[in-house]
Amino acid sequence: MKDIQAFVFDAYGTLFDVHSVMAACNKAFPGRGEALSQLWRAKQLEYTWLKTLMGRYEDFWQITEAGLIFACKALGLDTPPGVRTQLMSEYLRLAPYLEVHEALTSLAPLPLSILSNGSPWMLAAVVERAGLKERFVQILSADEVKVYKPSPLVYELAPRRLGIPKESICFVSSNSFDVIGAKAFGLQVCRVNRANVPLDELGFVPDAEVRRLTELQQLLKT
Amino acid sequence: MKDIQAFVFDAYGTLFDVHSVMAACNKAFPGRGEALSQLWRAKQLEYTWLKTLMGRYEDFWQITEAGLIFACKALGLDTPPGVRTQLMSEYLRLAPYLEVHEALTSLAPLPLSILSNGSPWMLAAVVERAGLKERFVQILSADEVKVYKPSPLVYELAPRRLGIPKESICFVSSNSFDVIGAKAFGLQVCRVNRANVPLDELGFVPDAEVRRLTELQQLLKT
Numbered sequence: 001m002k003d004i005q006a007f008v009f010d011a012y013g014t015l016f017d018v019h020s021v022m023a024a025c026n027k028a029f030p031g032r033g034e035a036l037s038q039l040w041r042a043k044q045l046e047y048t049w050l051k052t053l054m055g056r057y058e059d060f061w062q063i064t065e066a067g068l069i070f071a072c073k074a075l076g077l078d079t080p081p082g083v084r085t086q087l088m089s090e091y092l093r094l095a096p097y098l099e100v101h102e103a104l105t106s107l108a109p110l111p112l113s114i115l116s117n118g119s120p121w122m123l124a125a126v127v128e129r130a131g132l133k134e135r136f137v138q139i140l141s142a143d144e145v146k147v148y149k150p151s152p153l154v155y156e157l158a159p160r161r162l163g164i165p166k167e168s169i170c171f172v173s174s175n176s177f178d179v180i181g182a183k184a185f186g187l188q189v190c191r192v193n194r195a196n197v198p199l200d201e202l203g204f205v206p207d208a209e210v211r212r213l214t215e216l217q218q219l220l221k222t
Numbered sequence: 223m224k225d226i227q228a229f230v231f232d233a234y235g236t237l238f239d240v241h242s243v244m245a246a247c248n249k250a251f252p253g254r255g256e257a258l259s260q261l262w263r264a265k266q267l268e269y270t271w272l273k274t275l276m277g278r279y280e281d282f283w284q285i286t287e288a289g290l291i292f293a294c295k296a297l298g299l300d301t302p303p304g305v306r307t308q309l310m311s312e313y314l315r316l317a318p319y320l321e322v323h324e325a326l327t328s329l330a331p332l333p334l335s336i337l338s339n340g341s342p343w344m345l346a347a348v349v350e351r352a353g354l355k356e357r358f359v360q361i362l363s364a365d366e367v368k369v370y371k372p373s374p375l376v377y378e379l380a381p382r383r384l385g386i387p388k389e390s391i392c393f394v395s396s397n398s399f400d401v402i403g404a405k406a407f408g409l410q411v412c413r414v415n416r417a418n419v420p421l422d423e424l425g426f427v428p429d430a431e432v433r434r435l436t437e438l439q440q441l442l443k444t
Contacts, residue, residue: 043422049271050399050424053373054406058425066423073420151275177272184276198295200265201288202272203280 001188001207001219003168007107008140008158010173011116014192015213016094016126024090028083036071043067045177048117048148057146059119064091092125096132097194103213104135107220113138115158115171117148138162150181158187172216176200183207190219223410223429223441225390229329230362230380232395233338236414237435238316238348246312250305258293265289267399270339270370279368281341286313314347318354319416325435326357329442335360337380337393339370360384372403380409394438398422405429412441 012018018041025040026033044067051058058066065088072079104112113136116123120141127133140161145153159166171187173179176199179191183204191199191206192213199205208219234240240263247262248255266289273280280288287310294301326334335358338345342363349355362383367375381388393409395401398421401413405426413421413428414435421427430441 046268046271046399047422047424049268049275050372050403050422053271053274053370054403054424055374056406056425066425070420070423148275150272152277177268181272181276184278198292200269200272201292202269202276203278203288 001170001190004110004170004188004220005164005168006111006113006162006170007216008113008115008162008169008171008187010171010175010178011114011118011123011126012094014172014174015100015114015132016096016130018094020095021087021090024087028079028087029077032075032077036075036077039071039074040068043070045175052147052151057148059143060117061088061091061119061122064088091122093129094126096130097213099212099214100130100132103216104132106214106217108135110220111137111162113140113158113162115140115154117142117154119143149178150184152181152185155182155185155187170216170219172213177202179206180204190216223392223412226332226392226410226442227386227390228333228335228384228392229438230335230337230384230391230393230409232393232397232400233336233340233345233348234316234397236394236396237322237336237354238318238352240316242317243309243312246309250301250309251299254297254299258297258299261293261296262290265292267397274370274373279370281365282339283310283313283341283344286310313344315351316348318352319435321434321436322352322354325438326354328436328439330357332442333359333384335362335380335384337362337376339364339376341365371400372406374403374407377404377407377409392438392441394435399424401428402426412438 009015019037022033022037025036029036044064047063047067120143123139138161140157142148142154147153158169166186169187171182171189174192179189180202183189189206190208193209231237241259244255244259247258251258266286269285269289342365345361360383362379364370364376369375380391388408391409393404393411396414401411402424405411411428412430415431
């Protein structure tokens, strides 16, 4: 990768571990936590795509709650409103991956930002709680354009709001569709592939791939 | 439901059983047929959504093949091109559900059509093979508008090409996102819920729900 002037990170699944909600799910429904958190996450993503295609944008909090409601129904889990509120609140205190602080420090000479589907207030809460607020020059949300990734309108926020050409931005994501969407738009893209799984077959591949965020600094040397 | 002047059917999963490919998958990969056919179908749908969002339409045959390639990789199944071709060809001879002939006969006084993501030639092949060609006045494909369901541009094909107001068309689908997309556009919608599973939480519900297509004729009496 060359001429990188800024790093832009996806949030959920890239900086913050969405499956850290699994513990809370397992506490509410012993033995069903993994199934619930996986179906919840799958439906959360699916609903962002379907709502965008239908031209019926709703903010990420509503989408996330709808995904939870469906996942509980589909798994036959009776969920009182109190339990639902408790599980939803986990999204405001997701744990960052262990290497996040070290990785961001190593990249700090360059401006670092977030570009996420999350609502601005959700992102603010999770970044604040993780002690990462001072790390980022911009926290950009799909909510500004009222469509979700992988629409090019979302990725276009990065060069426009940063004032840096898209070819000089390195976008970093763990989500296969997000990697591909950003590449299709024209950003430089590094995939974080922690689980060593194949990339989706959607016609685009990232410029680089790492297993951990701490490997990103090596991209600056090449 | 009232003032129904025409029925329009989804194809895959509604008239034709997409999991009839499971047998072929199981023959190619003994014991892995169910996992492969389910992941293949899930990726096929996901890729229609993602390609549409990226503004990178590809026809349903290409999407279906990409889904198969990914599913095989993700499951660690080594797939020679010959096996892939064989599995793909199953999509041209999907079995209709057992009650399809009887159900269509009972509705025949009204014009019957198909509105599907499938490419025109894929739909023609599967309809011809099932002996259903004479049943339909129109076979409409998302390929005409180069986006996939649940984009309203797809559903808009039905009233436009049939010359019937959208409020007087009954759209029939087994796919939750398709039921909801059609309803959001403004068609009357009947869901076919063979497996008795919950509807996705996307803000719209169908006008009616049946377990089998043979129950559709009862909608004309209410």
